[in-house]
Structures are given as C-alpha cells and as structure tokens.
Amino acid sequence: HRGISLDYCDPGFTPLVVLELTSETKEEAIGWLLRRIRDLQQNGGAELLVEQLGPGVGAQEKENPNMFLVGASQQRLLSGAEDVGLFKECSDGSMRAFTCTNKHKFKDFKGDGDSFLSMAECQYIIKHELDTLRARDETHVPGYTEVKLYPGKSIIRRLQSKGILIQLFPLHEKEELKRLSFSWYKKVKLSFQPLDDIRHYYGEGQAFYFGFLEYFTFALVPMALIGVPYYLFDWEGYDKYVVFAMFNLIWCTVILELWKRYSASLAYHWGTLSRKKAFEEPRPGFHGVLGFNPVTGREEPIYPNAKRQLRIYLVSVPFVLLCLYLSLYVMMIYFQMEAWALSVHDDEPTFWAGILIFIPSIIYAVVIEIMNLIYRYAAEFLTEWENHRLESSYQNHLVLKVLVFNFFNCFASLFYIAFVMQDMVLLRQSLATLLITSQILNQFMEACLPYWLQRRRNKKMINRVRKRRTLEDKELPLVEQVRLEADMSMYLGTFDDYLEQFLLFGYVSLFSCVYPLAAVLVVLNNFTEVYSDAFKMCRVFKRPFSDPAANIGVWQLAFEAMSVIAVVTNFALIGISPQVKAYFSDSETQLILWTVAIEHVLLAFKFLLAFLIPDIPKHIQIRLSRLEFESLEALKKKVEQGQRGHPDCSAATQPHTKQAVNLCVLTYLLHQLLQQFCCWPRPHGPAFTI
Known part of the structure; x- marks a missing residue:
C-alpha cells in the first residue's frame, strides 16, 4: 500500500476521513477492503480514494501502521450528495434536494462546485458510502474464516462488530476550526452563538x-x-x-x-x-x-x-x-x-x-x-x-x-x-x-x-x-x-x-x-x-x-x-x-x-x-406547500409530455392516467382546505411529496 509522506499527498486528494484497522489485521483482509473501497460503483465498490498513512517523525514501533485516509473526487461527492438526499438552497431562496442534473440552479454552485459542499457534508457522504459498501459473493472476510459475510451485509459494520475496524472518524480542518473557536468560545461575549x-x-x-x-x-x-x-x-x-x-x-x-x-x-x-x-x-x-x-x-x-x-x-x-x-x-x-x-x-x-x-x-x-x-x-x-x-x-x-x-x-x-x-x-x-x-x-x-x-x-x-x-x-x-x-x-x-x-x-x-x-x-x-x-x-x-x-x-x-x-x-x-x-x-x-x-x-x-400554537411558522408552511404544489405541477406536466411522446398508448390508458393526476391535485387541495379552516391534521411538515 502507498503511504502518505510527511508533508505530501497526491494532487487532487484531500484527506477527509480516517479509517484505522487493528495492527494485527491480515494483509489479505486489508487488500480486499481497499479494493472494495476503490472499486467502481457498478462493480459493487464505493469509488472512493484511499491512501495508507505513512510513519510520522521519530516513529515508534508501537504506532499502528494500518491507518488509512479516505477521500473522494468532486464528482463523486456531488453524486453522493444526491444519493443521501442533501437539501441545498436554490437561487430562488427555496430549499430543495440536490440533483446533479440541476446543479447550476443551486445557490453558490460555481464552476465544478469545488466549494459547494462543506467539509462536514463531504465527510458525511463518505461515511454513508462506506456504510453502504456491501458484501456480494464473499462468504467471509479474507483471512478470517470465522467472520462470516452475508449478501447485502454492510462490510464496515461487520468489521466494527468483530473488532477488526478500530475506529472511523472525520478529520479536523485546522484553519476553519481556529475561526470557529475564536467566534465561539475564545472570547467571552453576551451574544448569540454562531x-x-x-x-x-x-x-x-x-x-x-x-x-x-x-x-x-x-x-x-x-x-x-x-x-x-x-x-x-x-x-x-x-x-x-x-x-x-x-x-x-x-x-x-x-x-x-x-x-x-x-x-x-x-x-x-x-x-x-x-x-x-x-x-x-x-x-x-x-x-x-x-x-x-x-x-x-x-x-x-x-x-x-x-x-x-x-x-x-x-x-x-x-x-x-x-x-x-x-x-x-x-x-x-x-x-x-x-x-x-x-x-x-x-x-x-x-x-x-x-x-x-x-x-x-x-x-x-x-x-x-x-x-x-x-x-x-x-x-x-x-x-x-x-x-x-x-x-x-x-x-x-x-x-x-x-x-x-x-x-x-x-x-x-x-x-x-x-x-x-x-x-x-x-x-x-x-x-x-x-x-x-x-x-x-x-x-x-x-x-x-x-x-x-x-x-x-x-x-x-x-x-x-x-x-x-x-x-x-x-x-x-x-x-x-x-x-x-x-x-x-x-x-x-x-x-x-x-x-x-x-x-x-x-x-x-x-x-x-x-x-x-x-x-x-x-x-x-x-x-x-x-x-x-x-x-x-x-x-x-x-x-x-x-x-x-x-x-x-x-x-x-x-x-x-x-x-x-x-x-x-x-x-x-x-x-x-x-x-x-x-x-x-x-x-x-x-x-x-x-x-x-x-x-x-x-x-x-x-x-x-x-x-x-402551530409547530411550524406560517411562512414556512406556505413555502412547503408551494414546493408540494410545484411538485404536483411538474408531475402533471411530465405525464402530459409522456402522453404526447407515446402516441401508440391506448385510448383507455390516457384518461386513467389523467384522472390519477387530477385525483392527486384534488387530494392536495382538499388537504390544504382542511388544514386552513379545520386545523386538521396538525401540520408537522409536508403532507406528501411526489
């Protein structure tokens, strides 16, 4: 495995998460885990970047050599943000789930989106991708016949439960932590927290x-x-x-x-x-x-x-x-x-x-x-x-x-x-x-x-x-x-x-x-x-x-x-x-x-x-209802475009589809009327989302 030198790591690789295995972990298990982390998603991998941490200055024998730094390319992080359903602010001020196809409609997305995701969001995405890394045809962890693997079972969670994976934690960003510390606790002030x-x-x-x-x-x-x-x-x-x-x-x-x-x-x-x-x-x-x-x-x-x-x-x-x-x-x-x-x-x-x-x-x-x-x-x-x-x-x-x-x-x-x-x-x-x-x-x-x-x-x-x-x-x-x-x-x-x-x-x-x-x-x-x-x-x-x-x-x-x-x-x-x-x-x-x-x-x-006393302020309820309405309109428009694009659809099918869409719209409007005039049901968020 390649080790990261004292002050250098590969260009384009930003270490975000640390993965530490026990010092006695067998080489075949390490190699298998790293291959699965680096492999493409269509092959069952996480498609992440991973490098082994090299020895420090004056390294001692008791230092654990099996520490790895995990990162990801910018495109992989953006696709991961879509996978986890990350909500971001759009240019019109509304909050919507991020999608790669509409990425330029989101506020602060510039160029390739290098600064679009915060470091905490990137680390959360990497953890999600590691947690969803699943066993396929393997019956056990290589080198550990007693550690059974089941199809679809999370590999990282299995290694944690068996004590092979010691810890998985995100790295601090030193400059950002300094700024946060100064505005948060390093000066006594009678003001709100950041x-x-x-x-x-x-x-x-x-x-x-x-x-x-x-x-x-x-x-x-x-x-x-x-x-x-x-x-x-x-x-x-x-x-x-x-x-x-x-x-x-x-x-x-x-x-x-x-x-x-x-x-x-x-x-x-x-x-x-x-x-x-x-x-x-x-x-x-x-x-x-x-x-x-x-x-x-x-x-x-x-x-x-x-x-x-x-x-x-x-x-x-x-x-x-x-x-x-x-x-x-x-x-x-x-x-x-x-x-x-x-x-x-x-x-x-x-x-x-x-x-x-x-x-x-x-x-x-x-x-x-x-x-x-x-x-x-x-x-x-x-x-x-x-x-x-x-x-x-x-x-x-x-x-x-x-x-x-x-x-x-x-x-x-x-x-x-x-x-x-x-x-x-x-x-x-x-x-x-x-x-x-x-x-x-x-x-x-x-x-x-x-x-x-x-x-x-x-x-x-x-x-x-x-x-x-x-x-x-x-x-x-x-x-x-x-x-x-x-x-x-x-x-x-x-x-x-x-x-x-x-x-x-x-x-x-x-x-x-x-x-x-x-x-x-x-x-x-x-x-x-x-x-x-x-x-x-x-x-x-x-x-x-x-x-x-x-x-x-x-x-x-x-x-x-x-x-x-x-x-x-x-x-x-x-x-x-x-x-x-x-x-x-x-x-x-x-x-x-x-x-x-x-x-x-x-x-x-x-x-x-x-x-x-409503749990959600009125202006937020209006914004959420507007998003629901826009979702229904988008669905209705999509169905109509699909009908025009498929002229061979049976005449019986199109009216039923249209009726289903109209029923959704009527249900939504009825829900809004009940909410406004009867105060039922009590709002706890969107009534439904399509």
Missing part, C-alpha cells in the same frame, strides 16, 4: 443541541429576573409561592411550544425539515440467525422479536425496578442522616453544627451522581444485550431506562420532602444543595478532567515532533495531526448533554416556586456550559460525523412529559400551601377534590395551548 458556523462544521445534530442550550438559557432569564426579588423579599415566607407556581405552569408550556417553532425555522433554513429519512441499516452489534429481509430483499441476521420482548420484560424491567428500590433505600438513609444532623444542631447550635446541617445533602448529591453513572453503564449493557436491530430503537430504550432512573434518583427525595414531610425549609435547602453540587461535579467531569487527561496524552507526541522540526515550522505535519486526533477521546454524542439539561429543566419547572434562585443558578450554569461544551468539542474530542437532524428527537417528548409533571406538581404545591388550606379548614376532602379538578382544567388548558 449556530450556522457550528452547523457548517459539525452538522445539524450538534447545532440543534447548542441552539436548544442557548434558547433554554434565554427562556430562563424572565424566571430568573422574577425570582431574584421574589427570593430577597420573601425569605421568611416559605409558604408564599402560589403566584410563582402559577407562573411556572404557563412558562414550561409556552417555552417548549415556541422552541418547536424555532427549531422548525432552523431545520428549514438548514434544509432538514423536509428531508426524507433513509432506510435505517442494522446496528453493528446486532446479531442473529441468517434470514431474509422482506423489505430490502437481502439476507441478514434475524432475531425473534418475542425473544427480545422476553429479555426486556423478564430481565430489564425487573432490573430497573430493583435499581429504583435501591435508590429509595439510599434516600431513606439520607433522611436518617438529615434527622441526626438536625438533632445535633438543636442540642448545641454552634457554628460547626450549622455547617453539619448541609453535610448530608452534599453527600447525597455526590451519591446521586455516582449512582447515575453506574446505572448508565448497566443500562447500556442491558440495552445492548436486548439486541435491538436499529440504532433508533436502541437509543429509545436506552433513553427510557436512563430517564426513569435519573428522574426517580434525583427527584424522589424532593417529592418526599414536599408532599410527605411538607417541610418547605428543608425542600429549599435540599434543592439548592443538589443544584450547586451537581453543577460543580458536571463541569469538572465534562470539561476539566477530559482536557487534563488529553493534555497529558498529547504532550509527549507534540514534544517528540517539535524536537525533530526546525524552529520555522509552526504547524504539525499531516501525519502527526492524524495520529494526534486518533488518540483523542471519541465523542459519544449529545445524550449526556441533553440529560443534564433535562434534569435542570426538572429542578426549575417542578420546585423553583419554593426556591426562586433555581433559575438564576441554572442560567449561570448554562452560560458556562456553552463555553465548556464548545471547548471540549474543539479541543478534547475527535470531530464527530455530521448528523442531519430536523429537531432534538426523542428529547422533545421527554421535556414535554416533564412539563406535564410540572403542572401537577406545582398545583399540588399550591394545594398544600397555608393560604389555600385556610379556605378549606373544615374539610380536607374538599381541598383534595378541588385541587384535582382545577389541576385537570389546567392540564386541559396546557394541551389546548400546545394545540393552538
């Missing part, structure tokens, strides 16, 4: 997370502004929280509905709102007996759904319930420690006894974080063992397991204090301790610790390179950059980031009426979170592949479920307040009935408000 630049470099999935983080932070500002004077002038009145609770009820509903409108605007602007999801391939770790897929017509592993359901309900569900019981047991130990600390303080109210009161809450907050971390690993193991075929199914089951435990582990003690003990002083103290302690631990674990470990790991390599370079050389060579990035930690996605925001949203929406400074603490946390997350994305982790998302996915449902719980919780807090209890001093049953009745009315109002 979401378009983030999307351009990292893709829509990352941009949506940082967009939600920014939006959530700004949405907390009104609550923080109200909370500060409310806290200062109501320090002694722990029971005077009815007004703030009512504000919570409206706030948690409105901000989520407005976020859906804002995210729809972003998705349309980025070209992912109307994008059709491609057929989802099986996960690399999915295994089973070789069978026939009736959808794709290919042979692939088949795993009985009944067996998976048995694993879920007989093993996973009991395990989750056991963990919830252990969490409850730890919570009761915390209350015993709290009672002991209060008794010590009551017996001898000294300075140290006053500090001792906060110790149980701090210990409990640390224990919660440790339990969440341990449970996360257990949940990942169980979800992997359930053997889900699709990555989306795997993520949904993992999110459900983690959310249930984290919600119970973080909020059970607060619910117990609020509604069983009804001690608002202790509730305020516990909430403040949990918020502050968890934020300090999260900032340390997410940014400081990974950066410190990465700095130690990279220091030796950087020093080794600089000793062998002249003082005039200011940049690391390509080979050393690749090996430096290969040793960086793999970015595991936005799961933990969204989970942290979900818990913070819960603290604010559920109990901030008792502790109004909660919103202030979360705003401060998120302000630093923006910079720490941006820093670790640019300096700590490998560059992730672009994720063409249209929204924040399943997390939208999680936040909406939390807002429903917030309505019930806040009104229950109103119901147990002394002011409300005073009106029902004679009958506690009437208090409960009135509380439940009004709470149901407020829930109905919440759902009505969510229904009345």
